[in-house]
Amino acid sequence: MPVELHRDWIPVALSADLPAATVVPAHTPSGILALWRSESGKLTALADRCPHRGMRLSYGFVRGEALSCIYHGWSYGRTGQCQRIPAHPDLTPPAAIKAASYATEERNGVIWIAQNEPQEPPPTLDGFKPLRSMPLAVDADRLSPTGEVRTEFAGIDMLLLIVATGNGEAVAHIMIAASASKDDCVAASRAAEGWRRDCERLALEDRAS
Amino acid sequence: MILYDYILSPDAYKVRLMAALAGVKLDLRAVDVHPGREHESEPLRALNPAGSIPILIDGDLILTESAAMLVYLARLAAPEWLGDGDAAGGARIQQWLSFSPRLTDHLGGARATEMLAEPGDLPALQQAGIIDLRQLEAALIERRIEGQCFLAADRPTVADIACFPYAALAPDGGVSLDPYPSIRLWMRAIRMLPGFIEMPGIHRLHELKPEPLSTETPETV
Amino acid sequence: MTTSSQPMIDQWYPVALASQLPPEGRATQLMGAPIVVLPGEPIRVVAGGGRDLPVTVRYGHVWTSLGEPSKELFDIPEADQPGRRLVEVGVVRVRCSPLRAVENFLDIAHFPFVHTDILGAEPHTEVGKYDVEIREEEDEVWATKVQFYQPQAAKSATGGITTDYMYRVPAPTSSVLYKTCPARPGDWDVITLFVQPLTEELCDVWPWMALFDDETPTTDLIHFQQMIFLQDRSILENQIPRLLPLDPGREIPTRADLTSVAYRRWLKRHLFTYGAQLVAQ
Ligand SMILES: N[C@@H](CCC(=O)N[C@@H](CS)C(=O)NCC(=O)O)C(=O)O
Ligand code: FES
Ligand SMILES: [Fe+2]
Numbered sequence: 063m064p065v066e067l068h069r070d071w072i073p074v075a076l077s078a079d080l081p082a083a084t085v086v087p088a089h090t091p092s093g094i095l096a097l098w099r100s101e102s103g104k105l106t107a108l109a110d111r112c113p114h115r116g117m118r119l120s121y122g123f124v125r126g127e128a129l130s131c132i133y134h135g136w137s138y139g140r141t142g143q144c145q146r147i148p149a150h151p152d153l154t155p156p157a158a159i160k161a162a163s164y165a166t167e168e169r170n171g172v173i174w175i176a177q178n179e180p181q182e183p184p185p186t187l188d189g190f191k192p193l194r195s196m197p198l199a200v201d202a203d204r205l206s207p208t209g210e211v212r213t214e215f216a217g218i219d220m221l222l223l224i225v226a227t228g229n230g231e232a233v234a235h236i237m238i239a240a241s242a243s244k245d246d247c248v249a250a251s252r253a254a255e256g257w258r259r260d261c262e263r264l265a266l267e268d269r270a271s
Numbered sequence: 272m273i274l275y276d277y278i279l280s281p282d283a284y285k286v287r288l289m290a291a292l293a294g295v296k297l298d299l300r301a302v303d304v305h306p307g308r309e310h311e312s313e314p315l316r317a318l319n320p321a322g323s324i325p326i327l328i329d330g331d332l333i334l335t336e337s338a339a340m341l342v343y344l345a346r347l348a349a350p351e352w353l354g355d356g357d358a359a360g361g362a363r364i365q366q367w368l369s370f371s372p373r374l375t376d377h378l379g380g381a382r383a384t385e386m387l388a389e390p391g392d393l394p395a396l397q398q399a400g401i402i403d404l405r406q407l408e409a410a411l412i413e414r415r416i417e418g419q420c421f422l423a424a425d426r427p428t429v430a431d432i433a434c435f436p437y438a439a440l441a442p443d444g445g446v447s448l449d450p451y452p453s454i455r456l457w458m459r460a461i462r463m464l465p466g467f468i469e470m471p472g473i474h475r476l477h478e479l480k481p482e483p484l485s486t487e488t489p490e491t492v
Numbered sequence: 493m494t495t496s497s498q499p500m501i502d503q504w505y506p507v508a509l510a511s512q513l514p515p516e517g518r519a520t521q522l523m524g525a526p527i528v529v530l531p532g533e534p535i536r537v538v539a540g541g542g543r544d545l546p547v548t549v550r551y552g553h554v555w556t557s558l559g560e561p562s563k564e565l566f567d568i569p570e571a572d573q574p575g576r577r578l579v580e581v582g583v584v585r586v587r588c589s590p591l592r593a594v595e596n597f598l599d600i601a602h603f604p605f606v607h608t609d610i611l612g613a614e615p616h617t618e619v620g621k622y623d624v625e626i627r628e629e630e631d632e633v634w635a636t637k638v639q640f641y642q643p644q645a646a647k648s649a650t651g652g653i654t655t656d657y658m659y660r661v662p663a664p665t666s667s668v669l670y671k672t673c674p675a676r677p678g679d680w681d682v683i684t685l686f687v688q689p690l691t692e693e694l695c696d697v698w699p700w701m702a703l704f705d706d707e708t709p710t711t712d713l714i715h716f717q718q719m720i721f722l723q724d725r726s727i728l729e730n731q732i733p734r735l736l737p738l739d740p741g742r743e744i745p746t747r748a749d750l751t752s753v754a755y756r757r758w759l760k761r762h763l764f765t766y767g768a769q770l771v772a773q
Contacts, residue, residue: 078415079452083478084459087449094449113744116731120449123478132474133727134601134748135617137482146482148617149601149748159744194412197450233450247416255409278715279722303711305718306512306582386725388585388696442726445587471722475608483615 069209070180073223073235074107075173076192085129087120089227090175091202095164096120097173100127106140107164107175113144119161172223172235190221190237194251197233198258200265202226205234215253218246234258272297275315275326277304281382281436282337282375283325284470289341289432291468293349305387338368341429352432354424363423367430373403374437381444382437393445400446404454407438411453420460427464435461440472500766501559503663504566506686506698507537508554509580521690522558523766529554551700552580553686566632566662570682570702579710581699581717588728589767590665590689591736591759593697596724597667597685598659598751600640606723609643616641619748626758633661633758635751646681647708647716649674659751664764665689676704683717692767693734697721735769742769 074088075097085098087110094110096119108129110118117133124130128137128145135148136159144159165176167184171192174184198205202224205211211222211234221237238250274290274297276283290297302324303309311322319326319335327334327343334340345352354360377399384391414420423430439458441448448455461467462476469475501523508518513531520527527545530536537545537556545556548565555565570576586593596602601619603612622638638657645655658670658680665687670680682702687695699717737743738760745753759768 075452079456081456086452086455089449111732114746115743115749116733116737117727118730118732121474121726121730123476125478125482128482130477132477132605134599135477135605135614147746148483148604148614149619150746151483151615151618153746195450195452244416248413251409251412251416255405278719301709301711301715303714306509306580307711307714309711385587386585388583442729471719472726474606474723474726477605477608477614480614483617 070176070178071167071174071184072177072225073172073184074175074225076195076235077168077171077173078192079195080105080173083124085120085122085124087118088173088175089225089233090177091226091228092177093228094118094120095175096122096129096161097166097175098124098129100124100140102127104140105166105168105173106142107166108138108142109162111161112136113159113161172237187221187237189240190219191240191242193220193236193238193247194254195233195235196254196258197227197231198261199231200261201230202232204265205232205261213257215257216246216249218242218250220250220254273300273328274298275300275302275310275318275324275328277302277310277324279471280304280324281379281440281470282323284436285337285432286325286327286340286344287470288436288468289344289352289429292427292432292464292466293344293347293352294466295344295348338371338429338433341368341432345429351426352428354428354430360424364428364430367422368433370403370406371433371437374400374434377403378437378441378444378446381446382440383444385444397444397446400441400444404438404441404446404448404451407434408451408453411457415453415456420457422457427461431457431461436470436473443472498559499763500664500689502557502561503559503665503764504548504555504557504561505665506553506688507556509552509582509698510535510549510554511552511580512582513554520688520696522556523689524691525558527556529556551684551686552578553698553700566666568668568682568684568702570680573702575704576682576702577705577710577713579701579703579713579717581701581714581721584697584699584718584721584725585690586695586697586725586728587693587734588695588731589693589734589736590687590695591764591767592728592731592734593687593695594661594665594667594685595736595752595755596728597669598635598661598755599749600638600657601748602724602727603640603642606727607720611642611645611720612640613643621747622750624750624754626754630662633659633751633754635659635754638751645672646674646703646705647712648705661755661758664759664762664766665695673704675706679704681705689766695767733769736767737769738765739769739771 072090080099083101088095088097095107096110097107110120112131121132122130130137137146139145142161142163144155167174170186205224209224213220219239223235225233276299310324327340354364380391381396383389384393421427421431508529517528517530527539537547548555604614604617624635636658642655643652655672660668668684673679673681684700686698689695
């Protein structure tokens with residue numbers, strides 16, 4: 063099924079880039095989320111702004127099943143509810159202290175975030191495996207109006223999932239044919255660098271003319 | 272061994288970090304780089320005509336390049352940080368030691384401009400820094416495809432220490448690290464090394480410590 | 493600049509270290525306006541069109557104003573106390589609101605996480621009750637009886653101590669803190685944060701200190717303070733939004749934040765809103 067039928071789901075990261083007990087900033091067309099994986103492996107996406115004093119939660123740290131803010135250590139569970147305020151260790155944080163949370167799905171090595179309330183799960187992208195995520199200083203629309211590019215790098219079948227990240231920039235989550243060997247992966251990764259240089263050069267020339 | 276040091280200098284930090292990881296004790300001499308510009312003073316120029324920090328002195332030996340200091344410390348106290356010694360392995364390390372001054376020039380230049388209000392062409396420095404980070408990211412992706420997480424061997428080497436500080440401090444110069452998943456994982460692996468020390472702008476991995484269960488009464492002196 | 497930011501125009505702001513002026517002067521900005529600080533006797537500050545701005549030199553810094561200050565620069569009596577070392581720390585540029593920079597300075601709850609093993613450490617994270625008031629006569633925000641456990645409270649400290657703090661906000665972008673002096677129990681060390689608003693979202697921060705410490709080399713004192721402030725910088729540049737929200741619904745304080753709450757209320761009362769966001773966006 064083509065990816066464009068699933069615009070409710072935004073691909074934001076590759077599973078391998080988010081090991082247990084880590085947090086990353088996940089760029090989406092409507093802003094940045096703090097995407098984290100608990101020690102036991104559960105995924106959560108929260109608004110990337112701590113309700114206390116606005117610090118980006120993606121700068122925080124994961125202990126056990128909670129994400130803590132780096133600024134004053136307030137910790138948040140998987141619903142976004144604040145669980146602990148270190149300045150007041152005996153206080154149960156009020157229910158109002160809550161970061162917005164978003165549905166996530168992980169399929170075939172790709173992590174997706176839901177914009178709305180999707181009816182269907184994200185696509186499985188059968189026949190491909192994740193290679194790398196690559197930022198580009200190019201408008202997403204230039205790369206693909208559908209959010210999907212099928213191409214070949216170094217003679218290998220590739221599927222690029224394109225996401226606009228604002229300011230005329232985009233991220234390509236690059237999938238490679240599932241049968242690709244290690245050498246193929248290296249060759250495709252190098253070819254992807256060349257593809258990016260081409261895209262950025264063309265975008266620059268367009269802007270100049 | 273004496274290190275002429277500056278707490279905010281990423282190049283000086285490389286040497287402090289390598290020494291900490293290798294278990295070498297340094298005699299630190301703080302130099303008033305900012306705001307005093309003491310590194311440009313005559314006594315320090317006598318040691319290092321380039322007027323830069325750090326300077327490492329061990330007996331007769333005076334070193335003024337941080338990459339050389341890393342190799343020296345490793346050879347003295349932690350030879351495993353120099354890789355396996357085969358031609359390609361040695362060259363791979365040297366490749367990154369020679370690459371690291373680009374990070375100093377570009378990301379470090381952006382940082383000095385943006386943070387210490389020094390003169391510089393900020394957009395140009397940032398753009399050059401992004402090209403460096405992309406090269407580092409691409410190399411680390413290839414390492415990960417091979418199942419490795421460090422730059423030049425199956426363990427950390429002086430190559431990682433030479434490149435780590437300016438990459439980690441890119442945000443100080445207004446260059447975001449958000450788009451580089453492999454650099455972020457590599458930095459995390461370095462920060463998890465036993466004996467790792469911080470510098471301002473590179474925060475502690477608080478997750479390495481368990482959540483405190485109860486508050487103890489602070490002791491008072 | 494909007495008229496609502498007018499009250500801040502008439503304040504004094506630090507724009508240079510008097511001892512560090514290059515011969516050609518320091519070209520900088522104040523609240524969006526280009527200015528040049530020129531060395532000489534007396535030091536001059538010149539705005540666009542050649543207009544001379546009012547100048548006062550105190551606490552090692554050159555202070556000026558784009559408007560007409562109705563008062564002299566606030567007094568720090570300790571600056572003239574015999575026996576204190578006066579330490580000029582230099583400048584650090586931060587991409588944040590000048591008001592956020594001051595608010596962070598007033599906060600102790602972040603010490604264990606941002607200044608780990610120096611100004612704080614887990615599990616000693618609790619912030620006890622302290623007193624906060626807006627002193628009407630002086631028109632200043634004050635927090636007193638602040639206490640915090642610190643592993644290495646100052647360059648001269650050798651072990652953990654419970655440190656007493658007092659905080660004072662005498663001007664919208666300046667703050668003075670008083671803390672237990674390890675060398676002279678019973679006396680207070682003075683550490684200040686003077687903030688130069690370049691724009692509403694960019695500032696030059698000039699920390700300055702007046703300490704009782706005859707032992708520690710000046711360079712070490714400077715570096716200790718630079719280390720502390722640079723740990724804060726990466727926080728300050730990543731708060732969202734960049735402007736300080738004065739709308740009480742936008743961010744959630746607790747009892748530990750009473751100084752910040754009073755500071756925000758005082759800013760609002762005086763329409764000190766350059767660098768602030770009045771309505772959530
Ligand atoms: N160095 C002081 C300052 C620490 C402090 O209370 N303020 C923090 C809050 S941000 C700070 O960063 N101060 C910056 C500074 O003192 O320059 C201390 O030792 O306690
Ligand atoms: S801003 Fe996150 S805990 Fe204070
Ligand atoms: Fe701080």
